[in-house]
Amino acid sequence: MLSSMEKSIAELRETFKNGGTKSISWRKSQLKALLQLINQNEDSIFKALDQDLGKSPVESYRDEVGVLKKSVTYTLSCLEKWVAPKKAEVPLLFFPAKAEVMPQPLGVVLIFSSWNFPFTLALDPLIGAISAGNTVLLKPSDLAPACMSFLVETIPKYLDNKAVKVLAGGADIGERLLQLKWDKIFFTGSPRVGRLVMAAAAKHLTPVTLELGGKSPAIVDTLSTTPSKAKVTAKRIVGGKWGPCTGQACIAIDYVLVEEKLASTLIELLKKTIKRFYGENIKSLKNISRIVNKHQFQRLVNLLKDPNVADSIVYGGSVDEEKLVIEPTILLDPPLDSEIMSEEIFGPLLPIITLKNIEESIDFINSKSNPLVIYAFTEDDTFKKRILSETSSGTVTFNDSMVQFLCDSLPFGGVGQSGFGRYHGKYSFDTFSHEKSIMHRGFYPEIEPRYPPWTDFKLLFLKLAYQFDYFGLILLLLGFKRS
Amino acid sequence: MASEVEKKAVFDIDSAKEVVQELRASFVAGKTKDYEWRRTQLKAMLKMMDENEPQIVAALRDDLSKPELESSIHEIAMLKNSCKLALKKMKHWVMPEKAKTSLATFPSSAEIVSEPLGVVLVISAWNYPLLLSLDPVIGAIAAGNAIVLKPSEISPATASLLAKLVANYMDSSCIKVVEGAVPETTALLEQKWDKIMYTGNGRIGRIVMAAAAKHLTPVVLELGGKCPVIVDSGINLQVATRRIIAGKWGCNNGQACISPDYIITTKDYAVELVDSFKCELERFYGKNPLESKDLSRVVNSNHFARLLKLLDEGKVSSKIVYGGERDKSNLKIAPTILLDVPQDSLIMNEEIFGPLLPIITIDKVEDSFDLINSGTKPLAAYMFTNNKKLKEKFVEKVSAGGLVINDTTVHLAEPTLPFGGVGDSGMGAYHGKFSFDTFSHKKAVLYRSFAGDAPLRYPPYTNGKLRLLKALLGGSILGIIRALMGWSKA
Numbered sequence: 001m002l003s004s005m006e007k008s009i010a011e012l013r014e015t016f017k018n019g020g021t022k023s024i025s026w027r028k029s030q031l032k033a034l035l036q037l038i039n040q041n042e043d044s045i046f047k048a049l050d051q052d053l054g055k056s057p058v059e060s061y062r063d064e065v066g067v068l069k070k071s072v073t074y075t076l077s078c079l080e081k082w083v084a085p086k087k088a089e090v091p092l093l094f095f096p097a098k099a100e101v102m103p104q105p106l107g108v109v110l111i112f113s114s115w116n117f118p119f120t121l122a123l124d125p126l127i128g129a130i131s132a133g134n135t136v137l138l139k140p141s142d143l144a145p146a147c148m149s150f151l152v153e154t155i156p157k158y159l160d161n162k163a164v165k166v167l168a169g170g171a172d173i174g175e176r177l178l179q180l181k182w183d184k185i186f187f188t189g190s191p192r193v194g195r196l197v198m199a200a201a202a203k204h205l206t207p208v209t210l211e212l213g214g215k216s217p218a219i220v221d222t223l224s225t226t227p228s229k230a231k232v233t234a235k236r237i238v239g240g241k242w243g244p245c246t247g248q249a250c251i252a253i254d255y256v257l258v259e260e261k262l263a264s265t266l267i268e269l270l271k272k273t274i275k276r277f278y279g280e281n282i283k284s285l286k287n288i289s290r291i292v293n294k295h296q297f298q299r300l301v302n303l304l305k306d307p308n309v310a311d312s313i314v315y316g317g318s319v320d321e322e323k324l325v326i327e328p329t330i331l332l333d334p335p336l337d338s339e340i341m342s343e344e345i346f347g348p349l350l351p352i353i354t355l356k357n358i359e360e361s362i363d364f365i366n367s368k369s370n371p372l373v374i375y376a377f378t379e380d381d382t383f384k385k386r387i388l389s390e391t392s393s394g395t396v397t398f399n400d401s402m403v404q405f406l407c408d409s410l411p412f413g414g415v416g417q418s419g420f421g422r423y424h425g426k427y428s429f430d431t432f433s434h435e436k437s438i439m440h441r442g443f444y445p446e447i448e449p450r451y452p453p454w455t456d457f458k459l460l461f462l463k464l465a466y467q468f469d470y471f472g473l474i475l476l477l478l479g480f481k482r483s
Numbered sequence: 484m485a486s487e488v489e490k491k492a493v494f495d496i497d498s499a500k501e502v503v504q505e506l507r508a509s510f511v512a513g514k515t516k517d518y519e520w521r522r523t524q525l526k527a528m529l530k531m532m533d534e535n536e537p538q539i540v541a542a543l544r545d546d547l548s549k550p551e552l553e554s555s556i557h558e559i560a561m562l563k564n565s566c567k568l569a570l571k572k573m574k575h576w577v578m579p580e581k582a583k584t585s586l587a588t589f590p591s592s593a594e595i596v597s598e599p600l601g602v603v604l605v606i607s608a609w610n611y612p613l614l615l616s617l618d619p620v621i622g623a624i625a626a627g628n629a630i631v632l633k634p635s636e637i638s639p640a641t642a643s644l645l646a647k648l649v650a651n652y653m654d655s656s657c658i659k660v661v662e663g664a665v666p667e668t669t670a671l672l673e674q675k676w677d678k679i680m681y682t683g684n685g686r687i688g689r690i691v692m693a694a695a696a697k698h699l700t701p702v703v704l705e706l707g708g709k710c711p712v713i714v715d716s717g718i719n720l721q722v723a724t725r726r727i728i729a730g731k732w733g734c735n736n737g738q739a740c741i742s743p744d745y746i747i748t749t750k751d752y753a754v755e756l757v758d759s760f761k762c763e764l765e766r767f768y769g770k771n772p773l774e775s776k777d778l779s780r781v782v783n784s785n786h787f788a789r790l791l792k793l794l795d796e797g798k799v800s801s802k803i804v805y806g807g808e809r810d811k812s813n814l815k816i817a818p819t820i821l822l823d824v825p826q827d828s829l830i831m832n833e834e835i836f837g838p839l840l841p842i843i844t845i846d847k848v849e850d851s852f853d854l855i856n857s858g859t860k861p862l863a864a865y866m867f868t869n870n871k872k873l874k875e876k877f878v879e880k881v882s883a884g885g886l887v888i889n890d891t892t893v894h895l896a897e898p899t900l901p902f903g904g905v906g907d908s909g910m911g912a913y914h915g916k917f918s919f920d921t922f923s924h925k926k927a928v929l930y931r932s933f934a935g936d937a938p939l940r941y942p943p944y945t946n947g948k949l950r951l952l953k954a955l956l957g958g959s960i961l962g963i964i965r966a967l968m969g970w971s972k973a
Contacts, residue, residue: 017856058944058952066956070587073957088899099900104882106905183906195696202692205685205706207910210699222933229933239941277942287942366511388928389516392598400931403591406956409582410593410927415600416677420701422925435912437885437900438878439893443719450729452767452777454552462552466560466896 005173008165009180012108012135015162021105021133024083028076030130030159034123035072037158038065044154045119048146052118053245054290054324063244064119067406071124074408074425075131082131082429085438093465098440103433105133106207107183112174112197113140114188115292116248116346118147121188121211126164128428129186135163139177141189142170143292182206184432188250191417209421209431212414213344214371215254218401219361219387221378223262223269233377233399234269238277240375240401242328246289247348248296251373253401254345257361260354267330267352271315274328282318282327291324291347300326300347303340312351342368359383362390370394370416375401394418494663499670502659506602506629509657516599516627518577522570524624524653528617529566531652532559538644539613545640546612547735548780548814557734558613561896565618568898568915569625576625576919582927586963587956592930597923599627600701601677606668606691608682609637609782610738610836615682615705616645620658622918628678629657633671635683636664637782676700678922682740684834685907703911703921706904707834708861709744712891713851713877715868716752723867723889724759728767730865730891732818736779737838738786741863741885741892744835746842747851753844757822760840761805764818772817773810780814781837787814790837793830794819802841848873852880860884860906865891884908 015021038045045065049055055063085102109129113122122140129136138155140148152168167173178185178200187197188211201208218237223230240253247253258266279285291297301319304310309331310317316329331351334340340351355361358378365374374393378384388396394414397404404410405424413422423431447465449458460481464472475481492498514520532539536559543549543558582593603623607616616634623630632649634642646660661667672679672694681691682705695702712727731743748756768775781787791809794800799821800807806819821841824830830841845851848868855864864883868874874888884904885894894900898915913921939948939955954962 056942056944058942058949061949062940062952062956066952070956088897090897090899094893094897099894099897101901102878104905191699194699198696198699199693202689202696205688205692205704205907205910212699232933232936235936235941243941287944388596388926389598392601392924393926395927395929397929398931399933400591400929403588403931404593404927404929406587407582407584407591407593407927407929409584410929411595411925412927415924415926417699419699434882434905435901436883436905437894437897437902439885439887439890439897439900440874441888441890441893443722443889446722446725450733451725452550452552452733452775453769454550454777459552459555462556463560466556466564 005167005176006180008167009108009137011162012137012165016105016107016135020160021130021135021163024079026160027131027133028079030164031072031076031079031127033158034127034130035069035076037154038068038072041150041154044150048150049118051146052144053116053292054288055245056287059243059245059287059289064117067120068123068127070406071127071408071424071428075127075429078426079131079429082426088437090439091468092470093468094441096442100438102436102438103132103429104436106432106434107134109134109136109184109186109432110177110182111136111138112185112187112189113138115141115143116245116250118144122151125186125188125423125428128423129432130164131429132432134183134432136165137177138164138166139169139174140166142168184208186421186423186431187211194419209413209423210419211250211412211421211423212372212417212419213250213346214414214418215344215368216251216371216373216375216393217361217365218253218256218375219358219377220256220258220262220266221358221376221380221383222399223258223265225379230265230269234266234273236377236399236401238270238273238328241350242274242278242288242348244402246291246326247350248289248292248346251402251405252346253350253375254371255341255351255353257353257355257358257364259358260356263332263352263354267314267332270330270350274315278328282320282325285325285327288328288348291326294324296347297321297324297326300345300349303343303345303347303349304329306335306338306340309334309338309340359386362386365391370414370418372414372418373397373404392416494661494667494670496670496673499661499667499674502631502661503602503674503676506631506657506659510599510601510629514654515624515629515657518573520654520657521573521624521627524658525566525570525621527652528621528624529563531648532563535644535648539641542640542644543613546609546638547738547782548778549735550777550779552777553733553735553779558611561614562617562621565621565898565914565918569621569919572916573625573919576916579928584929586960588929588931590932590935594928596926596928597626597919598926600922600924602629602631603678603680603922604631604633604671604674604676606633606679606681606683607635609635610735610740612638612641613645619680619682619913619918622913623922624658625919626922628922630659631671632658632660633668634660634662636662678702680911680913680921681705688909703903703913704909705740705911705913706862706907706909707740707836708859708883708904708908709834710741710861710863710865710883711851711855712743712746713848713855713864713866713868714746714748714752714756715848715866715870715873716749718867718869718889720755720759721763724756724763726867726890727865728760728763728818731840732764732768732778732838734892736781737840738779738782738836739892741895742836743840743865743891744861745831746840747854748842748844749848750844750846753822753842756842757804757820760820764805768818772806773808773813773815778815778818778838781816782814784814786837787811787816790816790835790839793833793835793837794839796829799824799828799830806838849876852876855881860904860908862904862908863887863892863894882906
């Protein structure tokens with residue numbers, strides 16, 4: 001007796017097996033339908049995001065709707081190119097032979113998305129999976145329930161139900177899904193759950209992509225240049241911290257590293273910018289998301305409970321439990337062994353760590369596990385090179401925050417504890433494909449030395465052949481080389 | 484099945500921890516990142532093989548009775564080529580790759596930088612104990628990592644030779660060989676690695692991946708499967724047969740992950756095919772193949788017993804049409820062909836990895852694709868045909884790590900093709916630049932300037948900004964101009 005979940009998955013497998021997702025025209029029609037879904041439901045999407053996270057339509061467009069539209073459009077324009085086999089060079093020795101690499105869908109894939117960007121993190125991988133010709137089960141996060149319901153109700157109205165399914169539910173549903181066999185699992189979330197996903201995948205030898213998180217630092221080295229650059233730096237830091245879902249983003253700036261002597265300048269600039277963007281205080285807070293739920297709210301409030309941490313607050317700190325709001329908060333040099341400096345914050349609290357010399361930021365970052373992004377505001381080319389070669393992160397962005405997310409030609413993914421695998425643009429297509437090698441050979445000419453019985457002549461022939469020593473081979477064949 | 488390792492101190496969890504700590508210190512100190520260091524190590528590896536060919540051949544003979552030609556060509560020559568390719572191409576591989584930027588991030592420039600992952604673990608297999616140990620190591624070195632190599636205890640002579648040679652020729656503070664069996668491997672798997680590459684079977688592959696999951700360590704699993712060969716009629720049968728024989732018994736006597744496992748042909752063609760095999764097999768290995776020096780032996784008594792179990796199963800033993808002889812004391816089984824074994828027999832439900840070749844017959848060649856796809860995805864699939872349509876169908880329908888048409892196994896020697904499995908045959912790929920890539924992190928880098936700071940990114944959020952954002956993300960210049968003009972009115 002199959003449960004309805006198992007029946008759904010059996011249907012996905014059947015559809016894939018019958019070639020229902022193979023044709024480029026099917027894939028394009030699905031992508032176009034997805035674009036239609038987004039275009040025709042923009043207001044509902046804004047409403048759901050407002051309900052779940054208090055996101056303003058501009059933030060929702062910038063981080064979710066717009067990103068998705070761009071992604072679908074880009075994929076549609078490139079799909080034919082991506083699907084085409086790529087020729088591989090073959091050495092003369094194999095003549096006549098043809099070699100190529102052909103991308104093929106993996107089969108039935110499972111996508112787990114997260115609650116902070118409930119549309120982008122669900123549909124962007126979906127775009128990749130469909131473009132690569134797979135059938136998909138999408139499991140959105142129940143911590144963003146309005147968005148999850150929207151996806152459950154709306155996707156079946158636009159996409160091929162036999163090939164793309166959405167399942168509502170919480171962690172228990174997730175666990176049950178992980179017991180089954182998939183051809184790929186794509187997971188966005190925390191390292192803790194990432195481990196569970198990979199362990200479950202190991203039972204079936206299912207390849208996984210894990211998009212996790214970490215403490216993404218911002219190194220600030222530009223305050224002593226022109227005032228306008230300092231202002232832009234401040235804007236980009238504020239925009240990179242509280243702009244995306246009030247800091248609840250894997251690529252949000254987690255903490256800032258700055259030289260001692262510039263700390264107060266930075267803090268003043270940040271304060272001014274915060275007030276201009278978000279309002280004077282918690283009562284007049286606007287243009288900013290809220291904390292997703294009580295659990296996360298409590299977690300963040302607890303980070304501030306430590307008296308040494310509370311003492312380091314230099315701006316903000318007020319909370320509104322009813323509205324699930326914490327105002328943008330800046331801390332100056334909280335103790336390095338406090339939880340706020342060892343866990344990924346994922347919220348609107350910004351520690352500023354001061355250093356005697358900005359170069360120390362490299363060792364500081366290396367003392368923690370590899371982040372998803374390192375942001376560095378600097379115009380010193382030598383320092384830039386040092387950051388690139390002496391630190392390791394998924395991405396490095398110089399002199400800005402967040403925008404690397406919009407770059408379709410850059411792979412988006414982590415390294416070490418921030419995850420493995422990548423997507424965006426063609427990388428999405430690749431992550432859901434198997435690159436199959438194909439070699440075509442002719443029956444002629446035949447190379448006798450390939451076959452036993454073995455002789456010294458054959459051994460020498462093959463040695464020369466493997467060195468691609470064509471001249472040597474000719475000499476051997478003409479009798480001018482002795483074995 | 485204890486390995487005959489020389490009596491050393493026990494290698495336990497603490498020893499494993501120490502090894503990793505030492506390598507991590509070397510990595511952090513930047514030793515392995517240094518370009519010259521990588522070149523020196525690769526050159527040292529080449530020298531190591533040049534100066535020790537007879538010892539390597541002897542060790543392989545000890546472990547597998549591998550014929551000298553197979554050792555020289557399939558292991559040593561392949562490795563040397565791999566090393567030379569890395570030496571030649573590394574300067575290109577390490578260069579950052581420029582990435583295009585779009586209007587959405589204008590003005591900016593972007594690139595993808597390759598960086599080493601850190602400290603990696605390579606666990607290799609017993610059948611090509613030199614190649615499967617050092618080929619991944621070449622990639623790991625080229626990419627700038629520190630490495631622990633754990634060779635298989637089932638090929639102990641090669642494992643200890645490797646340990647000795649690597650210690651003598653290469654930088655032990657960055658590249659180490661750890662010998663041992665299950666306890667030592669388990670101790671290693673408890674540690675945190677930046678990548679693990681495992682070559683072997685699916686059962687252990689699952690264990691490796693589960694251990695890696697605890698540390699979120701990415702893995703490459705090079706596993707196996709039943710590599711089918713579809714044989715159509717209307718081909719040069721002699722050439723096809725020889726190529727199948729070369730890929731089967733010529734590759735460690737069928738003990739290779741990409742060896743043809745079984746054949747599918749039409750009922751009409753089967754007899755001709757069997758006759759051709761009989762003829763060519765005798766030509767290659769003589770009337771008494773058990774005595775031929777050109778065949779490896781079965782690696783050990785466990786595998787010998789396993790293969791005999793497959794062969795002696797009641798419903799299968801009557802299907803032998805050639806061979807079947809065995810010599811227990813020398814661990815030899817003659818090249819054996821079986822015709823029409825039942826689908827539910829043991830031999831058709833596990834990877835054979837030995838000198839037994841079942842032939843399954845079907846009515847039409849096209850039926851073979853569904854038959855293959857009904858099983859788990861193999862590492863390789865082969866087809867011999869001159870029919871263009873069939874070739875196209877084969878390529879399109881059969882899912883496997885790699886495909887070869889009108890030959891077997893040669894794609895392994897082609898460094899421009901990624902070598903790896905899919906589904907149960909594994910994940911990830913290597914060879915050539917793919918080896919370098921598999922041991923690298925491709926770091927995305929975006930350079931932005933301070934000019935062009937668009938206010939529309941920041942609050943306060945207004946409708947005008949929304950309009951402009953839509954236009955900008957939509958990428959149309961006209962749309963942007965229109966929105967800008969509209970916005971400046973707002």
